[in-house]
Each structure stands twice: as structure tokens, then as C-alpha cells.
Amino acid sequence: MKNQELAERTKNSLINTARVQFTEKGYAETSLEEIVGKINITRGALYHHFGNKLGLFKAVVEVVQRGIAESIEQESAKSENSWEQLVLGCHAFVHAALLIENRRILLVDGPAVLGWNEWSEIDEHHSESRLLQKITDLKADGLIKDSISVKALTTVISGSLNEAVLWVSHAENPEQAKDEVLAVIDVMLNGFRK
Amino acid sequence: MKNQELAERTKNSLINTARVQFTEKGYAETSLEEIVGKINITRGALYHHFGNKLGLFKAVVEVVQRGIAESIEQESAKSENSWEQLVLGCHAFVHAALLIENRRILLVDGPAVLGWNEWSEIDEHHSESRLLQKITDLKADGLIKDSISVKALTTVISGSLNEAVLWVSHAENPEQAKDEVLAVIDVMLNGFRK
């Protein structure tokens, strides 16, 4: 079993340093040599474990998504009220997505590099699926206006959160911007309530 | 003046075919040879006129943005009512962004390739500035809830529209999806109304 844990260690090292590089320079601008150089191995190891550059990126994306989903889960569990859980979840997403180690991969490069189909497939296993589930429940409980499509609403909310995070992160005063954005989101969510 | 119009023709050809290629294959996956090959010139001409690959992409983005902005302008002008103009503008954006020749460049590659700063700089000269202006006016006229920040609201609306378009374009039934999304957007906008 010494071989397996060695492999596991190299894979994790690759994912971790790749995440840093992808975050700092973006997918296209990071070379694989840059990544393997940081941990003193060669591209041979990388190609052995991940097949190609995209394979490594997907592995990084998985880690990022898992982290976000966990944050949301944790935060929204702080309330018993179903509607409050939605609000808490949205706020948690904003907080988590704002973190440097998540932002670019989650909001910019992820969708662009992987393309819509592959991206939403991954997304649906994580944060977006949580949001969809919550909204489906709220709709079933009659807490959301009847005229509204659950999937369309999920999309609209998700999109607004994404763009909001990007704006906040580039605002002159990010703290204030975050407050403003969260306030707008609260109003928005309330607008969908029955 | 014969030289100038020749140059203008080549530039337009490059922009047009580049737009097609960028739309079909994305920025990273299109090679410059592919573009110049289609119109039987060499990369020399391309580099002469646009400096580099990014320069050509920016030129394409400008064209796309201008088109979208014009659609919005035109549609929203169909009403005298200020609030209706906002709604019409949002709907027009959805329609325009859904067009194949705009979608990918506007919603996926544009922001990812150019990065937030450069993208918003271009965006602020076109569609986003129109939206911001409209919302600013509505706020000044007391038609929007007081607690809401104009810039944050603009961001939220813009983000929801973007994501909505992407979802509609990949839906099994795009026509229905579009109707659903527009309905959600109307509800959302109303939620911000005072």
C-alpha cells in the first residue's frame, strides 16, 4: 500500500498547486511546467494521473465546488425555517464564492473552460443542486408565487449571485458593496415569495 | 483613398470570420490560421491590423456589444413609460443575447478572456451602461425601493439576465424556457419597485 498513498500525495499536491496557479493567472495563462515545477516533479506525473490539462482542471473544480457546497450546507442548517434557509444559503454562497481560492475558478474560468454542458453537470452535483432542491421544496410548500418556474427561478437567482460576487470583489469598497448586494438579494428573494 | 478602403474591407472580413470562429469554437480553440485561411490572407495582415489575437477579439467584442446595445435601445424606445422601458430593455437583452452570433462571445468568452476590468470597461460603454442609467433614473424618480443600491441592483439584474440566457439556450425546449425566464424576470423587477 505504499504506492497508493504516494500517488495520492502527488495527486493532492498537483491539485493544490494547480488551484493556486489557476486562481492567480487563470487557466489559459498557467503552464503545466509552472505547476509541476513548484513541487519538483515533471509533467509525466501530471499526465499519468490526470490525462491532460483539462483533467487536472476538472479535479480542481471538483474540490472548489465541494467546498462551496459544504459552506452552504453548513450555514443554511443554522435555521429551521425553510425560507430563512434559502436566504442563509444565498448569503453563504456569496461569502464562499468571494474567497480568492474559489472566485476565479468558480465564476470565470470554470464555465468558460469546461463549457456549459460539462459545467452544469458538475454544478448540478453541488451548489446549484442544493439551490434547486430548496426552491423546489419552497414551491411545493406554496411559499413561492405560482406563476414562477422552479428551474427558471433557480437560474435567475444563481446568475444574480454570481455576478454580484464578481462586482463585490472588484468594488472600491468591497465590504460596503457586499452589504449592498446582500440587501438587494434579500429584496429580490422576497419578491418571489407568495 | 484606395488603400484605406482596402484596409477597411480586410479588417471587416477578419472581424466577421473571427466572430464566426470564436462563436463556433471559442476563443482558445480557434487558431488564427483558421481565420485568415477562410478569407485567403495570411496572419501578417491580421497582426498588421489588430496587433495580436486579443486585439482581434476585442474588435469582435465591440461589434457584438454595439449590436446588443442597439437592440435594447430600439426596443425600449417603444414605450413612453419609464418602468416599461426597463422591462422592454431587459427582454430585448434576452432576445439579442440568445442569438448564436452574440451568445458565447458576450456571455462566456468575453468576460473570461478579457478579465473583469477590461470587460466591464467595454461593457460600461454599451448595454450595461444603458441599464445602469435607466435604473438610476427610476431611482431618482422614486420608483425603486429606497433601501436599494443602484449599482448593486444593476449588477444583480445583469447577472440574472446573463445566466437566464445561457440556461434558455441549452434547455430542451428553448421557447418555453424563454417564456418562463421572462416571467421570472418580470416578477423580479416588480419586486424592486416601490
Add this chain to the structure above:
DNA sequence: TTATTTACATACATTCTGTATGTATGTTAT
């Protein structure tokens, strides 16, 4: 203990972008 798989390294082929240079044609100044 021999065979085979695993985890890499090394070497190489290919494909891009970008730059430097060459050239013919158009434009301007005298």
C-alpha cells in the same frame, strides 16, 4: 522469484502565437 503493474521521467513531435523582415503598391512632397 519471476511477471506484471504503477508511478513516474525523458525525449520528441506538433501546434500555436508572436516578431522580424521583405516587398509591392499606394500616397505625398517637391
Add this chain to the structure above:
DNA sequence: ATAACATACATACAGAATGTATGTAAATAA
């Protein structure tokens, strides 16, 4: 009208990056 210059490209080349094919030592299985 012609010399000087600028423009609009084409051509050739350098450099970087991905991906693939092959080699190898260590671990594991037979």
C-alpha cells in the same frame, strides 16, 4: 514627374506550450 515615404500585406523564423511515445525503477502479484 519623380523621389521619399507610408501602408498593407506575405514570408520566414523563434519560442513556448501541449500531448504522446517510450524508458525505467520500484512496488505488487503470481
